[in-house]
Amino acid sequence: MVNSIKKNEDFKMVYQQGKSYANKYLVMYVKKSESETGRIGISVSKKIGNSVVRHRIARLIRESYRLSESKFHSGWDMVVVARQGAKGRNYFEINSAMMHLAKLHRILCEGSD
Numbered sequence: 001m002v003n004s005i006k007k008n009e010d011f012k013m014v015y016q017q018g019k020s021y022a023n024k025y026l027v028m029y030v031k032k033s034e035s036e037t038g039r040i041g042i043s044v045s046k047k048i049g050n051s052v053v054r055h056r057i058a059r060l061i062r063e064s065y066r067l068s069e070s071k072f073h074s075g076w077d078m079v080v081v082a083r084q085g086a087k088g089r090n091y092f093e094i095n096s097a098m099m100h101l102a103k104l105h106r107i108l109c110e111g112s113d
Contacts, residue, residue, distance in 0.1 A: 005041030028101040041079040
């Protein structure tokens with residue numbers, strides 16, 4: 001089970017105090033957390049599409065994180081914001097975008113390429 005960021009104030013903390021990088025499909029904000037485990041928050045705007053489209057993108061992001069959670073350093077809160085380009089993308093494209101941003105943030109464990 002993936003630990004999620006659910007409270008609005010937690011999202012705001014990551015947005016304001018965290019560092020962000022972006023690529024074609026996603027924006028990732030990352031902030032060191034007080035807890036031992038990593039948490040992920042996912043934000044998909046209504047501008048991207050209807051609820052079916054938004055939920056599909058959120059599921060792809062969550063699944064990408066879930067399957068590669070062991071590759072991430074623990075103790076980080078991250079918020080992933082989907083961009084317009086993420087619409088209609090498949091799992092592999094979203095996963096590739098997630099890994100790219102994680103590398104930029106240097107939150108991937110060594111040797112997990």
